[in-house]
Amino acid sequence: MKIIGFAVTSLALVGMVLFVLNGSEQQSTTEKLDNGSAVQTDEALSEQLQLSIGDKAASFSFIEYIDYKCSSCARFHKTTWPEVKEAFIDTGKARLVIRNIPFIGPDSRRAAHASFCAAEQGLFEPFHDEVYSYTHNEFEDKGEGIAQQDILTTEKLSEFMQNVEGNMEEFNRCTADEKYDSLIVQDLKSSESDQVIGTPTFIIGAQKITGPKPISVMGPIIEASL
């Protein structure tokens, strides 16, 4: 009995310290979301060109903050995402909104720009899949780090767009002009308001999930927030 008592107390001690370290940050995020002031998406351009996957008429949407060079995002996209998509997106229960916070390398921002240019042609989802399939299959799966390399080159991004049968002339013009830079800046501001500390981070209703998580963790949070 003594051992069990000791076990519970010591765990409670560790838990208490970690809860205190974690609690304040999480609470402020929730407060901001409850007040509805965390996300400022009132610009017409942003409304028109929201990076999203799923039925626009879905009554519930949740946010994923990404960087196209984030290896955890690539792993999430390959493992948990198909299950989340099947359970909540394909059934029309929810819609995923993507926000870019390109912080890993210069090609992160290049890819973010390109994703808006793909969205302009209504090809965001297949383009998004192309990028993550490439980073996951060509690098992550082979144990190669991507952070230090310039892998999402202009040529590579054009190749992805060709694969999804986009209009290359428009795409190239759009990426060269960095037409949607203000939207990336807006996403970055939103991430500050939401106190995002890394990618991927999910904002689901009033809850925030930091880091990639399996469907058994994400599913109940989405379900409870619907």
Place this chain on the structure above:
Amino acid sequence: MKRVPFSLQLRASLKGIKTVLRDFRYAAAAVFFAVAGLGIILWSLNYSLLGFVLFESGLPIGTKVSFVFGIYEGLFGLVDNLQSIIFVVFAALFGINLSLLIYVIVKRARFSSTHIKSAGGFAMAILAGGCAACGASILAPILLSIGVTSLLAVHYIGILVAVLGIILTAWSLFQLGKLAATLSKI
């Protein structure tokens, strides 16, 4: 006074660890702490979600249980191999460490004039007992949790902090093993 060679200290420490883990109760405690330690690491940064799902969500009990334990699935596939190895190694060391800590405190309490009769006393012994190795047992998972935080943004700093956590735990284990070896003779 002649200093005891490190190899002899290490041998004594390993013998102490072996003695403790031969006792089924302490072996079971080590496994329990290892699994719990791994959970603490994997849940880090997301503890408030536990409160939300368990107490506010109104989801069925089965879903709540699978939610709590589902976090372990993330160890395979969602975390890169190096991180997975670091987490598992740390969790194993952490489990053995806390089990040894309990052994040392129980033995000390039994044979010293200062009896620790309650779980609260145990906590106080860790915090105020002046046992550096004991404090390290509690500090290491916090350090590793910080490592997980950094891993999301700055991979290499995260790994470095996580490795520091493992070194701290290994040192604590070494010290507690020696103590356990001495106490087992009493």
